[in-house]
Amino acid sequence: MNSELSDSLRSLEKQLRRAGRAELLCHLSPGVPPAETRAALASVGLGPSHELERLYGWHDGSWWESGLTLGQKYLFPWFVFPPLGDATSSYSALMESGCWEPTWFPVFEDGGGGYYVVDFGPAQFGAVRSVDEFPEQGVIEHRSLAAMAQTLSAAYETGTFFVDAEGGLQRDYDGFVELAGQLNPDVRWWHDSEYRSQ
Numbered sequence: 001m002n003s004e005l006s007d008s009l010r011s012l013e014k015q016l017r018r019a020g021r022a023e024l025l026c027h028l029s030p031g032v033p034p035a036e037t038r039a040a041l042a043s044v045g046l047g048p049s050h051e052l053e054r055l056y057g058w059h060d061g062s063w064w065e066s067g068l069t070l071g072q073k074y075l076f077p078w079f080v081f082p083p084l085g086d087a088t089s090s091y092s093a094l095m096e097s098g099c100w101e102p103t104w105f106p107v108f109e110d111g112g113g114g115y116y117v118v119d120f121g122p123a124q125f126g127a128v129r130s131v132d133e134f135p136e137q138g139v140i141e142h143r144s145l146a147a148m149a150q151t152l153s154a155a156y157e158t159g160t161f162f163v164d165a166e167g168g169l170q171r172d173y174d175g176f177v178e179l180a181g182q183l184n185p186d187v188r189w190w191h192d193s194e195y196r197s198q
Contacts, residue, residue: 005051008149009058015156016075020163023072028059029083040088044095046105046120051145055107056084070111076152077161077171079108079116090115104129104138107145118145130189141180141189151183 016025034053041048061083062073075081082090087106094100104117107128117138119127124140128148131138142148155161160175181190 005054005144005146005149006058008146008153009055012149012153012156013058015153019156019161021169023068024062024075027062027068027073028081029061029063030059031057032060032084033057037084040084041105044088044091044105045102049105049118049120049126051126052105052107052118055145060084061086071168074169075108076155077169079110079114081108101138104131106131116141116148139189140187142184143187147184151180154179154183 013025034057037053037056038048041052059081061081062068062075063083070080073080090106090109091100094106095102101121103119103121104115105120106115106117108116113132115131117129117131119125119129119140126144127140128142128145129138130141142151152161155171155176158175158179160172160179162170162172164170177190180187184190
């Protein structure tokens with residue numbers, strides 16, 4: 001699984017470059033050692049995650065004070081990849097709100113209350129959930145970070161994610177649902193339109 005994630009992250013980086021996302025790649029921070037990721041997770045009461053160690057070993061998010069526009073910071077539409085320290089701070093703040101699942105660690109965020117989180121719960125450990133302003137409705141979109149990275153890479157490769165004439169990052173929604181369904185055949189979200197509309 002970890003080798004699969006590493007391969008998918010390398011592919012994603014290649015596709016970002018091909019898609020003209022060089023400004024983002026230049027502002028992705030160097031990766032951190034696995035021990036640093038373990039310590040950060042432990043600081044908020046979570047155990048180790050080999051996939052998160054690989055993710056933050058690839059890059060430690062993108063610099064917030066980079067001079068980039070918000071759109072240039074998107075790793076995928078319309079989410080940024082904050083550094084590990086910012087992610088742990090977000091987790092602590094969300095926990096203080098009193099309406100956050102303690103087993104959900106936020107990895108990607110849209111700046112408006114939307115997150116992609118890694119689930120640390122025993123029943124769905126490692127799954128990636130999409131969570132918005134109604135945390136109780138968080139749904140699984142990928143069984144792992146490896147599956148998510150593979151899906152994102154394929155979306156760039158196929159043009160399902162694309163840069164428009166104004167330089168903005170866009171997504172072909174229907175095309176992405178179809179592609180994600182093919183790559184995540186056991187995830188209900190991509191195959192049940194009524195479930196997605198709830």
